[in-house]
Amino acid sequence: xxxxxxxxxxxxxxxxxxxxxxxxxxxxxxxxxxxxxxxxxxxxxxxxxxxxxxxxxxxxxxxxxxxxxxxxxxxxxxxxxxxxxxxxxxxxxxxxxxxxxxxxxxxxxxxxxxxxxxxxxxxxxxxxxxxxxxxxxxxxxxxxxxxxxxxxxxxxxxxxxxxxxxxxxxxxxxxxxxxxxxxxxxxxxxxxxxxxxxxxxxxxxxxxxxxxxxxxxxxxxxxxxxxxxxxxxxxxxxxxxxxxxxxxxxxxxxxxxxxxxxxxxxxxxxxxxxxxxxxxxxxxxxxxxxxxxxxxxxxxxxxxxxxxxxxxxxxxxxxxxxxxxxxxxxxxxxxxxxxxxxxxxxxxxxxxxxxxxxxxxxxxxxxxxxxxxxxxxxxxxxxxxxxxxxxxxxxxxxxxxxxxxxxxxxxxxxxxxxxxxxxxxxxxxxxxxxxxxxxxxxxxxxxxxxxxxxxxxxxxxxxxxxxxxxxxxxxxxxxxxxxxxxxxxxxxxxxxxxxxxxxxxxxxxxxxxxxxxxxxxxxxxxxxxxxxxxxxxxxxxxxxxxxxxxxxxxxxxxxxxxxxxxxxxxxxxxxxxxxxxxxxxxxxxxxxxxxxxxxxxxxxxxxxxxxxxxxxxxxxxxxxxxxxxxxxxxxxxxxxxxxxxxxxxxxxxxxxxxxxxxxxxxxxxxxxxxxxxxxxxxxxxxxxxxxxxxxxxxxxxxxxxxxxxxxxxxxxxxxxxxxxxxxxxxxxxxxxxxxxxxxxxxxxxxxxxxxxxxxxxxxxxxxxxxxxxxxxxxxxxxx
Ligand SMILES: C[S@@+](CC[C@H](N)C(=O)[O-])C[C@H]1O[C@@H](n2cnc3c(N)ncnc32)[C@H](O)[C@@H]1O
Numbered sequence: 001x002x003x004x005x006x007x008x009x010x011x012x013x014x015x016x017x018x019x020x021x022x023x024x025x026x027x028x029x030x031x032x033x034x035x036x037x038x039x040x041x042x043x044x045x046x047x048x049x050x051x052x053x054x055x056x057x058x059x060x061x062x063x064x065x066x067x068x069x070x071x072x073x074x075x076x077x078x079x080x081x082x083x084x085x086x087x088x089x090x091x092x093x094x095x096x097x098x099x100x101x102x103x104x105x106x107x108x109x110x111x112x113x114x115x116x117x118x119x120x121x122x123x124x125x126x127x128x129x130x131x132x133x134x135x136x137x138x139x140x141x142x143x144x145x146x147x148x149x150x151x152x153x154x155x156x157x158x159x160x161x162x163x164x165x166x167x168x169x170x171x172x173x174x175x176x177x178x179x180x181x182x183x184x185x186x187x188x189x190x191x192x193x194x195x196x197x198x199x200x201x202x203x204x205x206x207x208x209x210x211x212x213x214x215x216x217x218x219x220x221x222x223x224x225x226x227x228x229x230x231x232x233x234x235x236x237x238x239x240x241x242x243x244x245x246x247x248x249x250x251x252x253x254x255x256x257x258x259x260x261x262x263x264x265x266x267x268x269x270x271x272x273x274x275x276x277x278x279x280x281x282x283x284x285x286x287x288x289x290x291x292x293x294x295x296x297x298x299x300x301x302x303x304x305x306x307x308x309x310x311x312x313x314x315x316x317x318x319x320x321x322x323x324x325x326x327x328x329x330x331x332x333x334x335x336x337x338x339x340x341x342x343x344x345x346x347x348x349x350x351x352x353x354x355x356x357x358x359x360x361x362x363x364x365x366x367x368x369x370x371x372x373x374x375x376x377x378x379x380x381x382x383x384x385x386x387x388x389x390x391x392x393x394x395x396x397x398x399x400x401x402x403x404x405x406x407x408x409x410x411x412x413x414x415x416x417x418x419x420x421x422x423x424x425x426x427x428x429x430x431x432x433x434x435x436x437x438x439x440x441x442x443x444x445x446x447x448x449x450x451x452x453x454x455x456x457x458x459x460x461x462x463x464x465x466x467x468x469x470x471x472x473x474x475x476x477x478x479x480x481x482x483x484x485x486x487x488x489x490x491x492x493x494x495x496x497x498x499x500x501x502x503x504x505x506x507x508x509x510x511x512x513x514x515x516x517x518x519x520x521x522x523x524x525x526x527x528x529x530x531x532x533x534x535x536x537x538x539x540x541x542x543x544x545x546x547x548x549x550x551x552x553x554x555x556x557x558x559x560x561x562x563x564x565x566x567x568x569x570x571x572x573x574x575x576x577x578x579x580x581x582x583x584x585x586x587x588x589x590x591x592x593x594x595x596x597x598x599x600x601x602x603x604x605x606x607x608x609x610x611x612x613x614x615x616x617x618x619x620x621x622x623x624x625x626x627x628x629x630x631x632x633x634x635x636x637x638x639x640x641x642x643x644x645x646x647x648x649x650x651x652x653x654x655x656x657x658x659x660x661x662x663x664x665x666x667x668x669x670x671x672x673x674x675x676x677x678x679x680x681x682x683x684x685x686x687x688x689x690x691x692x693x694x695x696x697x698x699x700x701x702x703x704x705x706x707x708x709x710x711x712x713x714x715x716x717x718x719x720x721x722x723x724x725x726x727x728x729x730x731x732x733x734x735x736x737x738x739x740x741x742x743x744x745x746x747x748x749x750x751x752x753x754x755x756x757x758x759x760x761x762x763x764x765x766x767x768x769x770x771x772x773x774x775x776x777x778x779x780x781x782x783x
Pocket of ligand 1: 467468469470471548549550551552553
């Protein structure tokens with residue numbers, strides 16, 4: 001042993017037992033062979049990497065001195081303090097390391113012959129302390145840190161056999177440094193142990209901990225034998241680890257000073273109260289005394305932790321369930337059958353109440369009144385063998401009642417409004433009973449019919465009309481209610497329409513969603529081939545001034561495109577009186593004509609005749625009523641046209657009645673002579689009368705009624721745009737009409753401008769004179 005260099009001596013020292021743990025890091029030497037002994041010492045050093053000189057020297061000396069200590073217990077005062085760096089190494093570890101070290105030593109000894117060291121002369125007896133190497137001499141030796149030199153120091157802590165060196169060092173620093181050494185009582189001012197002690201003290205100061213190294217429980221360093229006999233308190237380490245955090249904390253709190261205690265208490269107070277109560281539990285310390293057992297359901301079976309089965313993976317459909325271990329109870333056959341049985345969930349396929357059977361006796365829930373009224377709706381009574389409407393089921397239990405009452409109800413899905421689909425705009429009471437499937441069928445048939453193309457299949461063609469631009473006419477016959485064509489395009493609300501009309505679209509591109517569909521259906525009567533197809537727009541005019549005259553020629557035409565002018569509604573109270581007045585006047589006129597002319601054939605002369613209404617926006621349709629005076633004039637001068645306008649807007653009911661009574665009294669009827677005109681114009685509900693040169697102005701002037709006689713002849717055509725009077729326009733219309741045989745051709749008449757058939761249609765006194773017409777203004781029409 002004496003011949004060994006320090007390294008060897010170190011290795012061999014390890015076999016001595018007491019100091020063996022000092023060299024637990026020897027194993028690291030095998031991985032990186034040192035270039036010099038100093039290097040090897042630095043590698044083997046536990047010391048701080050930042051201060052190799054300090055760390056390596058003491059170890060070296062420890063080795064040296066511990067060897068000396070075996071023989072001479074005298075100079076232990078310095079070295080053992082550093083030796084205690086290793087005191088926490090467990091007994092087992094120490095033993096293992098010792099064995100390894102011994103082995104290594106043996107190998108080394110066998111592999112390498114003992115080489116004289118530069119630092120420890122081979123001939124120096126080791127058992128003589130006085131012959132040990134000088135510390136000063138050693139300190140003068142250059143010491144290299146390979147890790148630093150090679151640049152690997154930055155890679156962190158080195159490990160030795162899985163042991164974290166830093167951890168060991170930390171433990172050593174905190175727990176096991178001897179008081180005497182750290183106090184520096186018996187160390188030299190420049191000894192490594194003293195430096196180590198200073199370092200620890202500095203660390204404590206830096207941590208601001210009020211520790212006293214004296215109070216720490218340290219091994220008896222002054223009696224190495226005793227220490228050797230009673231090895232390191234293994235239990236201390238164990239107890240540190242196994243103790244709960246509360247114990248640890250309390251120990252530390254008691255160990256630290258006032259400040260530390262406060263800090264600890266502060267940190268403790270941050271823990272919720274519930275957790276604080278659990279501080280002494282294993283769960284809090286995260287110690288698993290009982291492992292958590294997971295049990296899962298897999299393929300209908302509860303898989304316990306004892307089962308040799310992994311939890312089922314997601315979507316592991318192909319994976320067969322592993323066989324259940326014998327120890328687990330077999331599931332009962334009933335339970336197994338439950339899991340095996342295919343579960344057929346009954347899904348609702350439509351609507352909230354779908355899937356339920358309709359009551360067999362639909363009358364059962366109805367009141368007597370409802371039962372009575374259902375007789376009016378035979379279509380609501382389900383027929384025997386008829387399938388219930390599953391496509392558009394009425395609300396269950398209450399649907400029939402709603403249908404009977406004709407109340408609207410909201411379907412769970414959007415459907416086409418009848419108001420849109422109905423060509424006439426009329427909403428049939430059967431609409432609610434017609435399901436969406438009807439529409440679907442209609443559209444399906446239309447698609448079927450038209451997909452091959454061809455005039456007949458398409459069914460309509462575009463034609464140019466005389467006066468209404470382009471229109472369409474039928475290329476085939478259509479049955480009543482049959483779908484004719486689809487009206488494609490975007491269907492928008494009135495508000496949206498207004499918005500768009502008010503807004504200027506630069507590119508005029510409107511998005512067509514096309515969700516609802518709209519089609520044209522034949523009306524109540526069939527359509528013959530070649531017939532022009534018309535329908536009622538019935539939209540509100542965008543402006544009262546832009547009311548368009550309708551030229552459809554239909555007998556029930558309102559005269560304008562869209563609803564009747566609103567002003568008409570305002571004069572509703574005068575409706576009956578005015579009607580009566582007009583009728584009386586007509587009757588009186590007839591009688592007078594018969595008297596004067598004696599024409600027996602004219603008894604049924606009062607016929608409706610359409611005349612062209614004024615085209616100017618301000619022009620209102622007027623009605624000419626034939627008075628006895630005008631008839632007389634007509635009789636006398638057959639070539640003259642007499643028009644009599646009746647204003648219902650300005651009608652003062654009394655005045656109107658009075659005025660109407662005038663022609664009835666025959667004699668006082670205004671006699672309109674040729675070219676004499678009294679014009680009454682209407683504007684915004686107010687009437688103004690303009691007297692024009694007339695042969696008998698006084699006859700018309702006194703009349704305060706709305707009845708105005710307008711006499712015009714064919715020669716009296718004037719430009720309506722001159723705007724002198726509406727009457728002139730009417731005259732113009734009449735003049736135009738004069739040349740148009742309208743009686744036998746209502747459509748032609750329409751083309752000529754006949755706008756208002758029905759109540760306000762012109763009443764033509766054809767027998768008296770084809771040029772005498774009674775024209776009623778729109779207000780009358782409303783009446
Ligand atoms: C949707 S468009 C129909 C196509 C239009 N005829 C064309 O040639 O462009 C509607 C317009 O046709 C004209 N129109 C259609 N039916 C009419 C009628 N019965 N009387 C007068 N004008 C009519 C009106 O000018 C109306 O604004």
